[in-house]
Amino acid sequence: MCGIVGYIGKEQAAPILLDGLARLEYRGYDSAGVAVYSERAESLSVHKAKGRLQVLSDMLQGGAALDGTVGIGHTRWATHGAPSDVNSHPQVSRSGKIAVVHNGIIENYAELKAFLMDKGVPFTSDTDTEVVAQLIDYFYEGDILQAVVRVLHRIQGAYALGIICADAPDQLIAVRKDSPLILGYGEGCSFLASDVTAIIKHTRDVGYMEDGEVAVLTRDGIQCYNHLMQPIQKEISHVDWEIDAAEKGGYEHFMFKEIMEQPEAMRRAIFPRIKDGEVYFEDFGLTKEYIRAIRKIYIVACGSSYHVGMVGKYNLERLTRKPVEVALASEFRYMDPIVDENTLVVVISQSGETLDTMAALREAKRLGAKVLSIVNVVGSSIARESDVVLYTWAGPEIAVATTKAYSTQMAVIDLLALYFARVLGTIGEEEYRAVLEEMLRLPGKIEAVLADRDDIQYFASQYFNHNSVFFIGRNVDYALGLEGSLKLKEISYIHSEAYASGELKHGTISLIEDGTLVVALGTYSKLFEKAMSNVVEVKSRGADVLALTTERHKAEMAKTANAVMTIPDTHDLLLPSLGVVPLQLFAYYVALMRGCDIDKPRNLAKSVTVE
Numbered sequence: 001m002c003g004i005v006g007y008i009g010k011e012q013a014a015p016i017l018l019d020g021l022a023r024l025e026y027r028g029y030d031s032a033g034v035a036v037y038s039e040r041a042e043s044l045s046v047h048k049a050k051g052r053l054q055v056l057s058d059m060l061q062g063g064a065a066l067d068g069t070v071g072i073g074h075t076r077w078a079t080h081g082a083p084s085d086v087n088s089h090p091q092v093s094r095s096g097k098i099a100v101v102h103n104g105i106i107e108n109y110a111e112l113k114a115f116l117m118d119k120g121v122p123f124t125s126d127t128d129t130e131v132v133a134q135l136i137d138y139f140y141e142g143d144i145l146q147a148v149v150r151v152l153h154r155i156q157g158a159y160a161l162g163i164i165c166a167d168a169p170d171q172l173i174a175v176r177k178d179s180p181l182i183l184g185y186g187e188g189c190s191f192l193a194s195d196v197t198a199i200i201k202h203t204r205d206v207g208y209m210e211d212g213e214v215a216v217l218t219r220d221g222i223q224c225y226n227h228l229m230q231p232i233q234k235e236i237s238h239v240d241w242e243i244d245a246a247e248k249g250g251y252e253h254f255m256f257k258e259i260m261e262q263p264e265a266m267r268r269a270i271f272p273r274i275k276d277g278e279v280y281f282e283d284f285g286l287t288k289e290y291i292r293a294i295r296k297i298y299i300v301a302c303g304s305s306y307h308v309g310m311v312g313k314y315n316l317e318r319l320t321r322k323p324v325e326v327a328l329a330s331e332f333r334y335m336d337p338i339v340d341e342n343t344l345v346v347v348i349s350q351s352g353e354t355l356d357t358m359a360a361l362r363e364a365k366r367l368g369a370k371v372l373s374i375v376n377v378v379g380s381s382i383a384r385e386s387d388v389v390l391y392t393w394a395g396p397e398i399a400v401a402t403t404k405a406y407s408t409q410m411a412v413i414d415l416l417a418l419y420f421a422r423v424l425g426t427i428g429e430e431e432y433r434a435v436l437e438e439m440l441r442l443p444g445k446i447e448a449v450l451a452d453r454d455d456i457q458y459f460a461s462q463y464f465n466h467n468s469v470f471f472i473g474r475n476v477d478y479a480l481g482l483e484g485s486l487k488l489k490e491i492s493y494i495h496s497e498a499y500a501s502g503e504l505k506h507g508t509i510s511l512i513e514d515g516t517l518v519v520a521l522g523t524y525s526k527l528f529e530k531a532m533s534n535v536v537e538v539k540s541r542g543a544d545v546l547a548l549t550t551e552r553h554k555a556e557m558a559k560t561a562n563a564v565m566t567i568p569d570t571h572d573l574l575l576p577s578l579g580v581v582p583l584q585l586f587a588y589y590v591a592l593m594r595g596c597d598i599d600k601p602r603n604l605a606k607s608v609t610v611e
């Protein structure tokens, strides 16, 4: 999704803006631009280019070609108007005095545009953002903040805005509603960004803007206002991760780096939460009485986080015997969900900013439910609006395709299931101990899977030129297949589908023919025989079968499948935590062999902040 960076200070703004935008590239974009106030020319200097940020950077000699110490920058992910130079941000008002960068959607832009055109305001782009720039200009009578506030009363939708005005070069204005925006506090300078990675090189002291807030950034500090324009004091948080956590560190791709970081990420997610043989959550806001009174659990999320929810359903129901429903966040708020004060809604999100998930969270709260979120990005909107937050501690995840966030989300939901089961008395002492001990072994076992990656690379070399792939499995293997299939299709562009194996014969099996690749997941011991039957079923119709199973079943599987990927044996509940790793590696190596842009797959964004 779009990325915003803003700077006001004593140094040249353009190189700082371009560097910040480069760190936001992972979010996904199709064009980029910057606007800087030039003291020499006493006007705004605006430069934009469709395509890679490098095009803009080359055009501006890395920023050296632009003079000025205040500016805003933007990477755009087109929503209104095709990707083009003219539709890129910053959008500038007709007087040339006001420049705006925007993340989100102005829902009533058409009506406002008609109003302005009626007043003779000419438009140059197809964007909703230009309406904001032109409207500020329309209301501008010498006080930029006042004009912005008047516009805020008229626009509807979701927006994070960065605004500069040629008449007020000592300030930069920021506004947030339903789209993330972070303030950075430096020495003699202030920053604005869509996320911390863009500015961490310059400052670790950040403030998270809340909905409806307005901030005025100057060289001497930042003044924030609430939605009534009353001055407020912002809490400053200190970011404690290192900048190299968001850099490639010698790896060719962020995705591979993040796959390899999983053992460490899992240690961070699990180890501090097992104390004296018990699951322990710091600052856990749910009482035992509340947990006992839960009648239903809803898990709500999008994409891979939803797939974690699918596994979470199996594990939570099995351990707690409470009914669990899993819903896509984009559907949840429109399906009139049956939710009350005895429903716990668990929302899962790496970014903590996914708009659909955020909307589902708000809907759940409106209906009286408590919301527990499993989130990676500290201080994100979802984390802040939840009743209880369990952080995954995976560290910054830059690649669009999630890997370590998925694994750590899974670890956290498994710990939650164990904690609930302990409170409810639905798990025996022996099983509780066995699962906890296995959880502590998971990072080491993931290391073992990673060490065997050459085998997976070899399998990828055998199958990378297939055009269509089916992932099949039952129970948790089906949920795992959904993730394996998504990983493959999103980065390699191979058409891929995941099926519950038993469903194949109800239609899809007609697509299996000579040479169709079927990735058959058979890690779940209880259903291994059934998994084998499905392997035989597709093989007899000509499929090439790449199977995934545990050490225990490898020999048996190898009798029928064309190739077998293996994971160490572990407790049934934890199989997907190991099983996902070969599937991530397989997708990665296939995409690599197909020459795909692995960290930035086409049409995708890391953080989806529009509906």
Ligand code: M6R
Pocket: 302, 303, 304, 305, 306, 348, 349, 350, 351, 352, 353, 354, 357, 400, 401, 402, 486, 487, 490, 606, 607, 608
């Ligand atoms: O940040 P979130 O976990 O809320 O994001 C949800 C999905 O957009 C995300 O999991 C997406 O499916 C992944 N990029 C897939 O790898």
